[in-house]
Amino acid sequence: MAQGAVTSRLVVIGGSAGSLEILLNIISEMSPGTGTAYVVIIHRRNDSDSLLTKLMRTRTTLAVREVEDKEPLMPGTVYIAPPDYHLLLENERAFSLDTSEKVHYSRPSIDVTFESVANVFGPKAIAVLLSGANADGALGMELIKRAGGTTIAQDPSTAEVSFMPQQAINRNAADHVVEGGKIGHAITELLSH
Amino acid sequence: MLNQPAIVRDDDLEILLNELYIRHGYDFSNYAKSSLKRRVNRLMAIDRHPSFAELIYHFRNDDDYFKRVVEGFTVNVTDMFRDPHTFNIIRNDIMPVLATHPVIRIWHAGCATGEEVYTMAILLEEARLLERSLLYATDLNPSAIETVRKGIYPLSQMKQYSENYILAGGRKDFSSYYKAMYGWAKFDDRLKSRMILATHNLVSDRSFNEFQLILCRNVLIYFNKVLQDRVLQLFDDSLEKLGYLVLGSKESIRYSAIATKYKQLNKEKIWRKEQ
Numbered sequence: 156m157a158q159g160a161v162t163s164r165l166v167v168i169g170g171s172a173g174s175l176e177i178l179l180n181i182i183s184e185m186s187p188g189t190g191t192a193y194v195v196i197i198h199r200r201n202d203s204d205s206l207l208t209k210l211m212r213t214r215t216t217l218a219v220r221e222v223e224d225k226e227p228l229m230p231g232t233v234y235i236a237p238p239d240y241h242l243l244l245e246n247e248r249a250f251s252l253d254t255s256e257k258v259h260y261s262r263p264s265i266d267v268t269f270e271s272v273a274n275v276f277g278p279k280a281i282a283v284l285l286s287g288a289n290a291d292g293a294l295g296m297e298l299i300k301r302a303g304g305t306t307i308a309q310d311p312s313t314a315e316v317s318f319m320p321q322q323a324i325n326r327n328a329a330d331h332v333v334e335g336g337k338i339g340h341a342i343t344e345l346l347s348h
Numbered sequence: 349m350l351n352q353p354a355i356v357r358d359d360d361l362e363i364l365l366n367e368l369y370i371r372h373g374y375d376f377s378n379y380a381k382s383s384l385k386r387r388v389n390r391l392m393a394i395d396r397h398p399s400f401a402e403l404i405y406h407f408r409n410d411d412d413y414f415k416r417v418v419e420g421f422t423v424n425v426t427d428m429f430r431d432p433h434t435f436n437i438i439r440n441d442i443m444p445v446l447a448t449h450p451v452i453r454i455w456h457a458g459c460a461t462g463e464e465v466y467t468m469a470i471l472l473e474e475a476r477l478l479e480r481s482l483l484y485a486t487d488l489n490p491s492a493i494e495t496v497r498k499g500i501y502p503l504s505q506m507k508q509y510s511e512n513y514i515l516a517g518g519r520k521d522f523s524s525y526y527k528a529m530y531g532w533a534k535f536d537d538r539l540k541s542r543m544i545l546a547t548h549n550l551v552s553d554r555s556f557n558e559f560q561l562i563l564c565r566n567v568l569i570y571f572n573k574v575l576q577d578r579v580l581q582l583f584d585d586s587l588e589k590l591g592y593l594v595l596g597s598k599e600s601i602r603y604s605a606i607a608t609k610y611k612q613l614n615k616e617k618i619w620r621k622e623q
Binding site: 255 | 380381382383386387390423425426430566568569570572573596597598599600
C-alpha cells in the first residue's frame with residue numbers, strides 16, 4: 156500500500172479473557188481492499204510479545220503489525236497494541252504509544268484506545284467489544300457512540316466471560332448486540348455501506 | 349476516578365502550551381499531542397477542575413501551580429528490570445566492555461522516578477564495577493528526581509521486580525537489596541552512592557559530559573519526529589565512540605539522521621556508535 160494512503164474506516168476491537176478465538180475468527184473474515192484499518196487491543200501477559208502477531212498472520216491475508224513508535228496508519232492492515240503500552244492515535248495517519256498509568260489494571264487499556272479513536276475517527280469508527288472479566292472498554296464504547304461511530308457488543312450469552320460486553324450494554328453504549336460467531340459478518344455489512 | 353471523558357480540546361491544549369512557553373520557558377510544542385491531552389485530562393480529574401477554564405485560571409493566578417502542570421505533563425511510570433531480556437544483554441554483553449574503562453560514565457536520560465537507575469546500580473555492583481562508575485540520572489521533573497534521591501518504592505512492586513530480576517539473569521535474593529518497612533522498600537544507600545542526580549530538559553538543555561552508555565527508554569515515544577531527531581543528536585554528541593544507546597522496546601533510531609553511524613545489536617533496542 157502506498158505511503159500516505161487514506162484510511163476511510165477504522166475498526167477497533169477490544170477483548171480480554173476468552174476473546175482470542177473469536178477475535179481470530181473475526182479478523183479471518185475481513186477482506187482487503189475496503190480502505191479499512193483494524194486495531195486490536197487484547198489484555199495479555201507482557202511476555203507473550205510477538206505470539207499474537209504470528210498467530211494472527213496464519214489467519215488472514217491482511218498485513219499484521221505490532222505497533223511501533225509513531226507507526227503510520229495504513230488501510231488493509233491489522234495493528235496490534237504492544238504489551239505494556241497504551242495505544243493512541245496521534246491523528247488519522249499515525250499512532251503514538253504511551254506508558255502512563257494502567258487503566259482498569261490494564262495496559263494496553265481498551266478505554267484509552269477507544270477514546271482516542273472516538274476523537275480522531277468519530278463517525279468513521281466501528282468499535283467491537285468482546286468477552287472479558289473486566290470493565291475496560293465500556294466507557295470507550297460510549298465515547299465512540301457519542302462521537303457518531305458504530306458500536307457492537309458481543310452477545311454476553313455467547314461470550315466465554317460475559318462481564319465486559321455486559322458492562323457496555325448496561326451503559327447503553329452498544330448499537331448492536333451480536334452473537335460471537337456473527338460479528339465478522341456484521342462488520343462486513345457495516346463496511347459495505 | 350480518572351475515567352472521565354476527554355474534556356480538553358486541541359485549541360485548549362494550544363493555549364496551555366503557549367503560556368507554558370511564553371511565561372515559563374517550557375517548550376512542549378514538539379511533544380505528541382495525543383499523550384499530552386491525556387495528561388491534561390488526568391490533571392483536571394485529580395485536581396477536580398470541572399473545566400479547562402478552571403485549570404487555566406489556576407495556572408495563570410497561582411505561581412506554584414504551573415510547576416504542578418509541568419510535573420503532571422511528565423509520565424513517571426517505570427519499573428525495575430523492565431524488559432528483563434534487555435537487562436540480561438546489558439549484564440552479559442555490555443558490562444564486560446564497560447569493565448575495560450577506568451571510569452564508567454552512564455546517563456539515564458529522562459529517568460523519571462529512577463527505578464532503572466537502581467536497576468543499573470545493581471547490575472554494576474554484581475559485576476563489581478559500581479565503585480568506579482558514575483550514574484548520571486536526569487529528568488525534567490524535580491519531584492521525580494527527589495524520589496530517586498530517596499530510593500524508596502512501593503513494597504507491592506517488589507514481587508514483580510524480583511521476577512524481572514531473575515529473568516534478567518539475577519542470582520541473588522532480590523530482597524537483599526532493600527529493607528522493607530510499612531509497605532515501602534528502601535533500597536540500600538550504597539546503590540545510590542555513585543549516582544549524580546539533576547534536572548535536565550532534553551528539549552532545551554545541552555550535552556554535559558561524555559558517556560559509554562546512555563539509556564533513554566520510553567521517553568522518545570512522547571516526542572514528535574522533530575524533537576526525536578534533536579534529542580538523538582544530543583545523545584550522539586554525548587556518547588563516546590563505541591558507546592551504547594539503549595531505547596525502549598518500541599523505539600528506534602532507524603529513521604533519524606544519526607542512524608548510519610550506529611550498529612544495532614541483533615534485534616535488541618541497543619545501538620553501538622561506530623563512528
